[in-house]
Amino acid sequence: MPELPEVETTRRGLAPHLVGRRLETVRVREPRLRWPIPPDFSQLLTGATLMDLRRRAKYLLFDLRTPGGGSGTLIAHLGMSGSLRLVPPETPLLTHDHVQFAFAGAPELRLNDPRRFGSLHFTSGPADGHFLLAELGPEPLDPAFDGAYLFARSRGRRAPVKAFIMDAHVVVGVGNIYAAEALFRAGIRPSRPAGRIAAARYDLLAAAIRAVLEEALTMGGTTLRDFVASDGRPGYFKQSLAVYGRGGESCRRCGGELEGARLGQRATVFCPTCQR
DNA sequence: ACTGGATCCTGACTGC
DNA sequence: TGCAGTCAGGATCCAG
Known part of the structure; x- marks a missing residue:
């Protein structure tokens, strides 16, 4: 699922309900995520107060x-299929509801993640130093x-530009969907190859990503x-997608046929006329 | 230092 | 209706 816009949408939905609230109980129903949730996870969090809800890359902090007056950060990642929802506490559990967070005076927060590629970590140090x-x-x-910045980072790199901008060491938050759209x-x-693109074109690409x-x-x-x-509502950007998922359909700019390909392990769609 | 490939897991979809 | 095969929004680890 989630690339940067989806994670940020989740953050904006949760923050008004949860910031300032005290976490009364944490129930882990399924600890086997991308990294196992440690046995003392619930104990570490219980009784803590949420001071702020931030986002870094695709992580929610x-x-x-x-x-006891100490501070710490819960680092959550939604993987490919995760979602965090607020529901009335009596709501029946869904399949793959793995963790329940009960805050005082707020709806219950539930992590649902069918593929279990998401993760939950707790760190008592500064979150930015976490591995x-x-x-x-x-x-x-x-x-x-x-x-x-992109131009400087890309010099000497032969990997496809799509893989380059999806590399979180280069720039965060750009997944398969938005990489394809920005390149279009x-x-x-x-x-x-990322290293064979001129500076002026990287200006266009950075602006397109943003x-x-x-x-x-x-x-x-x-x-x-x-x-x-x-709140359980879907996002509506799908109808704005120009290339992602539209292989074989017509280009909205030139009318030609969009071409599907595999780049790395990822499906890619582009217009062979408009994209050079 | 970079690069491509395999990998974790479940579910939706396709074709026979 | 069932079953096998393919594919999926992420990110890490590994060998070369």
């Missing part, structure tokens, strides 16, 4: 103050991310199958 976050590249919506908007063929993510965000993300926001 729940900043907590523990009863999951330490090596990440810049946020694409941050002013520090621009064409000059920038007129760049996904298979082109624009496509911001547009998706205003529409609540993209729902292909699984994704739902914290």
Whole structure:
């Protein structure tokens, strides 16, 4: 499911209900996620107060103050199929509801993740130093991310530009859907070696990445199958997709046939006329 | 340092 | 209706 717009949509949905609340109980029903949830997870979190809910890359960071006055962060990733929803506590459990978080005076927060590629970590140190976050590249919506940065980072790299911009060490939050869409908007063929693209074209690409993510965000993300926001509603960016999932259909710019390919292990669609 | 491939897991879909 | 095969939004680990 979730790329940056979907994670941010989830964050915005959860924060008003949960920030400032005290976590009364944590129930782990299925600990076998991408990394196993440790046995003392519930105990570490119980009684803590949520001070802030942030996002870094595709991670949700729940900043907590523990009863003893210490601080820590719950680091959550939704993997490919995860969702965090707020529901009335008496709501029957769904298949794959793996963890329940009961905050005082708030709906119950439930993590549902059929494929279990998501993860939950707790760290008592500064969250940014955690091994999951330490090596990440810049946020694409941050002013520090621009064409000059991409150009500099890409010199000497022969990997396809699509793989390059999906590499979280280069820039975070750009998954398969938005990579394909941004490359279409920038007129760049996904298979082109990253190191063989001129600076001016990277200006276009950086702007396209930012624009496509911001547009998706205003529409609540993209729902292909699984994704739902914290209130259970889907995202509506799917109808705006120009290439993703449209192999064999006609290009909205030139009318030609969009071409499907596999790049790495990922399905890719592009317009052979508009993207060079 | 980079690159491509395999891998974790379940569910939806396709074709026979 | 059933069954086998294919594919899926992510990110890590490994060998070369």
